[in-house]
Amino acid sequence: MDEKQTFIAEARRLQIVDATIKTLDEIGYIHASMAQIAKRAGISTALISYHFRDKNELMDDTLKKLVSDMNTYVLERTSATIGPHDKLRAYIEASIAYQAGRPSSNYALIEIVFHARTVDDVPYYKLDDDEEDPLESELQQILRMGQEQKEFGEFDVQVMASAIQGAIDEYAFNGKLKGSVDPHSYSKELVNMFNRAVRRDIS
Amino acid sequence: MDEKQTFIAEARRLQIVDATIKTLDEIGYIHASMAQIAKRAGISTALISYHFRDKNELMDDTLKKLVSDMNTYVLERTSATIGPHDKLRAYIEASIAYQAGRPSSNYALIEIVFHARTVDDVPYYKLDDDEEDPLESELQQILRMGQEQKEFGEFDVQVMASAIQGAIDEYAFNGKLKGSVDPHSYSKELVNMFNRAVRRDIS
Amino acid sequence: MDEKQTFIAEARRLQIVDATIKTLDEIGYIHASMAQIAKRAGISTALISYHFRDKNELMDDTLKKLVSDMNTYVLERTSATIGPHDKLRAYIEASIAYQAGRPSSNYALIEIVFHARTVDDVPYYKLDDDEEDPLESELQQILRMGQEQKEFGEFDVQVMASAIQGAIDEYAFNGKLKGSVDPHSYSKELVNMFNRAVRRDIS
Amino acid sequence: MDEKQTFIAEARRLQIVDATIKTLDEIGYIHASMAQIAKRAGISTALISYHFRDKNELMDDTLKKLVSDMNTYVLERTSATIGPHDKLRAYIEASIAYQAGRPSSNYALIEIVFHARTVDDVPYYKLDDDEEDPLESELQQILRMGQEQKEFGEFDVQVMASAIQGAIDEYAFNGKLKGSVDPHSYSKELVNMFNRAVRRDIS
C-alpha cells in the first residue's frame, strides 16, 4: 500500500522530470517556466510544487538524471572492452553515439549546465570543486593505463583527457558541425586522430 | 554636429555594452536584468532602451563585440606567422591566451552563446547557418595548407579543426581544468599533442 | 455504535482544535495554514477538512472553546465568593491568573479575535451585536450589586466595567508590561486601584 | 528639479500609505493584498513595489505614520495644559477623541499591530523591547508629577498607567461599547473614575 503510493509519486516525479527535459530542449532554460513544464506534462504547476520543493530541486534532479543516464551509457560500453586502445575507442564512440541518439537529453543537459547555479550562485561550469566526474576519471584512467602498458607515449594525462573531452563536446555544442558531419564519421575520425596523438614516438 | 551626436551616442552604446559584459560575468545571463546593467553603467534603464531597440539587440551587439574582439586578437597573431606548423601553434596559443587574459569577456561570451536566442528562438549554439566563422575558416585554412605542403598527413579538415577548437574551448568551459593547469602549460601541451595528431605517418 | 463514532469524531475535533491553539500561539494566525495545523496534530489536512466544513468553522470552534474555558475559569471563582468587594477582587484576580497561567490559550485567543471575521466579513472585535458576553454581564452585575448595597458609589456601570476589563486586557496585550510586572502584583494593584475608583465619596 | 521629483515620489508614497489605511480598515490585514491596496489607490501593484521595497516596508511605514499621527495629536493636547489633574484629563480626552474622530486610522492601527511581525517573527504586541513609547512615557510622567506634588496618592505608576491606557484602548477594541456609549461620555466618566483612583486617601 505504502509502496504503491510511493510508486505513484515516483512515477509522477519521473514524468515531471521528463517534461522538464522536453521543455529545456524545446524552449531553453530561460523560458522553461513551471507553467511551460506543467503544460508539457499535462498537469498543473501546483502539482510540480507538490512533488518538488522548488524549481531548483526540480532542475537539480533533472540534471542528476541526465548526467547519470549518460554516465551509465558510456561506462557500460567502456567496461565491455579491454586494453587502452579499445577502451579509448569505446569511450569516444559511446560519447558521440549517446549525444546523437538523444538530442533532447543532450540539449537539456547543456541548457542546465550553462544556466543553473549552485546555492552560492556559482555557475556549474565555473565550478572548481573536488567532486569527481566519473567520465573524466574513467578517461584519465584509460590514458594512464595506456602509458603504463607502454602502448601510449608521454603526455600530460589531464590535458589529453580534456582535449579528448573537448573534441567530443564540440559535437554537442556546434550545430554547424552536427549538420555537416554524421556522428559515426566524426567519432571514427576522432579515434584515428587521438590514436596518433597518444602513440609513442617511433624513434 | 550630426557626427558629434553620433559620436556621443556611439560612446554611450559602447559604455552600455561594456556594462553588459561586466554584468554577464558577475551575475550571469539570467540575472542580467536591464536594471542590473544600468546600475553598472551608472545610468537609467530607460537610457538603455533609448539606445537599443530591445534587450535582444543589446545582447546581440554585445555578442558581436565579444566575438569581434576575440577574432581580431587571434587572427592578428596567426597572421604574424608563416607556415602551417607555426600558424597552428600561434592559433592555439593565442586562443588560450585570449581566454586567460580576459576572463570577464570569456564568461560573458559563454553566458550569451548558451542563453540568448535568435528571433526565431533558436539558441546560438544550435545554429546551423551559412554565416562564416572567421576563426573556424582560418583554422581550416591552416590545416589545408599543411596538407597541401605535405607537412600534415591525411585527415578530415573539418573534424580536426573541431577537435582543436573543442580542446581550446574546454579550457574556457571547465573550471576544474582552469584551476589545476595554467594556460601556458595547457597550450604548450595542446600544441605538442596536435602536432602529433596532424603529422604525416612515417611509414 | 453511533455514539461511539460520534465520540471518536468528537475526540478528533478536540485534538484538531488543540493543535490549532498551539499553532496560533507559535506562529500566529497569518501563518496558521491548514498544513501547519495538520503537522502539529499529526494528521493530514484532508482530515481537518473532513471534520470541519472550512477553515472558518475551525477557527470559530477554536474561539468558542477558548472563550468558554476562560469564562468557566473566571465565573467559577467569582461564584465562590460573596459580596461585591470580594467578587470584584475575585474577578480581577481570576482574569489575570487565567492569562498568566495559560499563555498559549491567551495568545491564540488574541490572534483569532483580531484576525478572524464573521461570514459578513466583520472583525470580531468590531462586532456590535446582541450576543451576551457572560464575563461582561457578571462584572456589570457585581458593580450593580455594589451600588444597590451602597458599598459602591455612583458611576456608569458599563463604563466602569469596560475600564476594569480594559485594565485586565492590557496585561494580555502588552508584552512590556508583562515583562516587568508579575501577574500577582498587577492584580493586587488593580484591586486596590479599582476599590478606590468604585468607593462612595466620603462627604 | 530634484526636489520636485522627490516631492512627487513623496506624494505617491503618502497616497499609497493612505490607501493602505483605507484597505486595512475596510477588509482587514489578512485580505489587504497589494492588489486590494492598489485598487483603492487607483494604481498598479507594480507601482507600490516601485515605491516600497516590499510589503513589509509598506506596512511598517503605514504603522509609523499611524502611531506618529496619534502621538502628535495626544501630546499636543497634554502640552497645552498645566498640572497633573488637567494633564491627565487632557490625556484621556485626547486619546478617546482621536479614536472617535478617525475610526479608519484606529482600525488600521489595530489591524497592523495585531498582525504584523518583526523580522524575527515576533508579533508587535508581544514585543518586550526597550523602545520607548512616547505616550506611555508622558502618562507615567504625569502620574509621577502628581505624586511629587502630593496631588496624587501612593500607587504603582506603571500599573496605574497601564490601567488608564487599557481603559482607553478598550474603547477602541470593543465594538459594543463604542455602539452604546458616546466618546464624550466615556472620556468624562473615565476622567472621574481615575480621579478617584489616583487621589490621596483622606484619612
Add this chain to the structure above:
DNA sequence: AATGAATGAGTTTTCATTCAT
C-alpha cells in the same frame, strides 16, 4: 475514518518597456 494526490485561485515580486518631462 483517513490520506495522498491534485488543482484553481490568489499571493508577492520582478522585469522590459513606454512616456511625459
Add this chain to the structure above:
DNA sequence: GATGAATGAAAACTCATTCAT
C-alpha cells in the same frame, strides 16, 4: 539625450479544498 514614474505581463510559490481510494 536622459530620467523618474508607471504599467502589464509573467514569474514562483502557497493555500484551502476536493476526491478517489
